[in-house]
Amino acid sequence: MTEEINVVQQQEMVGEFLVGLAKSFGINGTAENVSADDDSFEVNLAGDDKELGLLIGPRGNHLVAIHEVSKTMLQRRQPGMNRARIRVDVGGYRSKRREALSAYVKELAQKVIESGVEKGLEPMNAADRKVVHDAANEVDGVGTISVGDEPRRRVVLVVASD
Amino acid sequence: MADQEGTTAEEVLLYLIAQLVEHPDQVELEIEESDTKLSLMAKVSSEDIGRVIGKRGRVANSIRTLVRAAAVKDGVEVEVDFSD
Numbered sequence: 001m002t003e004e005i006n007v008v009q010q011q012e013m014v015g016e017f018l019v020g021l022a023k024s025f026g027i028n029g030t031a032e033n034v035s036a037d038d039d040s041f042e043v044n045l046a047g048d049d050k051e052l053g054l055l056i057g058p059r060g061n062h063l064v065a066i067h068e069v070s071k072t073m074l075q076r077r078q079p080g081m082n083r084a085r086i087r088v089d090v091g092g093y094r095s096k097r098r099e100a101l102s103a104y105v106k107e108l109a110q111k112v113i114e115s116g117v118e119k120g121l122e123p124m125n126a127a128d129r130k131v132v133h134d135a136a137n138e139v140d141g142v143g144t145i146s147v148g149d150e151p152r153r154r155v156v157l158v159v160a161s162d
Numbered sequence: 163m164a165d166q167e168g169t170t171a172e173e174v175l176l177y178l179i180a181q182l183v184e185h186p187d188q189v190e191l192e193i194e195e196s197d198t199k200l201s202l203m204a205k206v207s208s209e210d211i212g213r214v215i216g217k218r219g220r221v222a223n224s225i226r227t228l229v230r231a232a233a234v235k236d237g238v239e240v241e242v243d244f245s246d
Contacts, residue, residue: 017181020177020181021174021177021178021181021228023177024170024173024174024176024177024178024232025170025173025174025231025232025235026170026173026235054231054234054235055231057227057231061227062227062228062231064224064227065223065224065225065227065228066224066228068216068220068221068224069178069181069182069221069224069225069228072182072213072216072221073181073182075213076181076182076183076184076213
């Protein structure tokens, strides 16, 4: 075993990487550690919202690219090691989206309970589907199933059978 | 902007490559510039080219996305290529 780089150190590396990337764009930013556990962590790059928009991109496209290069940067620093799952955010874009999606799912869950009719959501990536499952699970009387194949896999809210 | 060392696109490209490669001392950047278009050719060591391109070109495409975003600040269109 070579020396293991722990989650906190990985989080710091990604934070420094993001601040440096912003700087290369001529943007001032600071890294915020949003969350960390044994096998995953999230770093947010905070700063001026107007400037950070360029790093988020249309529909979060630039943020997706930042996530990819962040992962690759960590892989170089510690090849072949068990790495934590990275989540990267800029200006709280992802967490705001998560909150909005979660609120929408809870509303929809209430409608499923009231009407007794299941409701399907649009196809989403795995990360967004997890948000849907988690939000629905907080509502009693509603369950979730996933249907379809990637990239059109989607969640359906159903009346819980128990 | 005459005193600026390079365009934002160049800065971002050089930063990303330096962060991704094992041999930053072997990175070279060839620049071709016209009024509206910037062509950047990044040369890295043969050991590093795989990492910079990534599976199915995913890393290279992510770098291109970010360098294009940076070029918005420069007011130019940019083309990015990689070689070893």
